[in-house]
Structure formats: C-alpha cells, structure tokens
Amino acid sequence: MNSIDERDLDVRSRAIRQIFNIRKNMMKKMVDAMGKDNFSKTEIMIIIMVKTQPYKATDLAKEIGIPASTLTGxxxxxxxxxxxxxxxxxxxxxxxxxxxxRAVIEKAKAAREISKEVFENSKELSSEKWWEELSERLEELEKALEEKSQE
Structure with a gap:
C-alpha cells in the first residue's frame, strides 16, 4: 500500500472539511426554509431521509448517527x-x-426550492456530468471509509 505524505494528507483533510462545511451550509439553508416550525437539524435529517423511503427506526438512527432512544423522542x-x-x-x-x-409534502417543496436556488447560483457546477463524477468519487470514498471502519 502506498504511503501518504504530509501534503497528500493535508489535501485529503481539506476535502473532508469542505464536505462538512457544505453539509453545514445546506443544513442552515434547510433550517431557514423550515421557518416557523423551528426544526432541529436531526428533525430535518429525518424528514429528508424518510421522504425517499420508509426506514426501520433502528436503521434510521444508525444512518443519522444517533442512539435509537434519542430517535424515539x-x-x-x-x-x-x-x-x-x-x-x-x-x-x-x-x-x-x-x-x-402529510405535512412533509409542503416542507419538501420548500426545501427543494432552496436546494435548486443554491445550485443554480453556481452555474459552473451545474453540468450533470460534473455532478455524476463528483457523486461517483464520493461514493468510492464512502465505501473505502466504511470498509476501514469495519476492520
């Protein structure tokens, strides 16, 4: 296995930090979009995740990274x-x-509009090919990190 030098490690660390910052900024936008309901970030994550498919409670807790007992509340x-x-x-x-x-449908529309607005503001990043390539690379990273955490 190739050894990673300091510069390579710095580049990788910066990329991970950027991913976290993107997530943080998107979550802030979503919290703002949800407005008067005063959702927590955890509540927003749950709404976003179950919007696409039903989840077993234990799987949902694991995916979000919180204890099942916290998820229940x-x-x-x-x-x-x-x-x-x-x-x-x-x-x-x-x-x-x-x-x-039922209430998710209304909020999902608002969240979708926010996402659309954010991504339309970065025209140079709007090509479908760019997003597909980014998604593929992030999927590779995700798999590698999951495999490493299983060891």
Whole structure:
C-alpha cells in the first residue's frame, strides 16, 4: 500500500472539511426554509431521509448517527406535528417503519426550492456530468471509509 505524505494528507483533510462545511451550509439553508416550525437539524435529517423511503427506526438512527432512544423522542415530536408516521411492516408486525406524513409534502417543496436556488447560483457546477463524477468519487470514498471502519 502506498504511503501518504504530509501534503497528500493535508489535501485529503481539506476535502473532508469542505464536505462538512457544505453539509453545514445546506443544513442552515434547510433550517431557514423550515421557518416557523423551528426544526432541529436531526428533525430535518429525518424528514429528508424518510421522504425517499420508509426506514426501520433502528436503521434510521444508525444512518443519522444517533442512539435509537434519542430517535424515539425526535420521531414522537415529528409524529405530533404530522411530519412523519409510524407504520407496522406488513410482513413482520414487530417492525415499525418511519415514513413521511402529510405535512412533509409542503416542507419538501420548500426545501427543494432552496436546494435548486443554491445550485443554480453556481452555474459552473451545474453540468450533470460534473455532478455524476463528483457523486461517483464520493461514493468510492464512502465505501473505502466504511470498509476501514469495519476492520
């Protein structure tokens, strides 16, 4: 395996820091878009994730990086507000899935408009090819880091 010198390590560290900063800035925009509801970042992450597919509570907690016990309280608040629902898995009634509630559709539109606005402001980064290549590289990095964390 090739040894990474200091410069290479600095470049990689800077890239990771930039990824975190992008996430932080996007989350701030999303929090602003959610407005009067005063969502926490964790609540926004849950809404974004369940919007695309239902999640088992344990999988959702793991994906977000919070304890299942913490997730329970957060999901309770979102259920009360109508943003998510808990449903039993049809194949295994012991499994509870978290899926989007009615109120998510409205907020998803607002969040989508914010994302669109952010990305339209950076025309040089708007080519589909650029995004596909970036996504492929990030996927490679994600897999490598996951494999390393499994060791």
């Amino acid at each position: 957060v999901v309770d608040r979102l259920v009360e507000k109508g943003y998510v629902e808990r449903v039993r898995d049809e194949n295994d009634r012991r499994i509870v899935l978290v899926k989007p509630g």
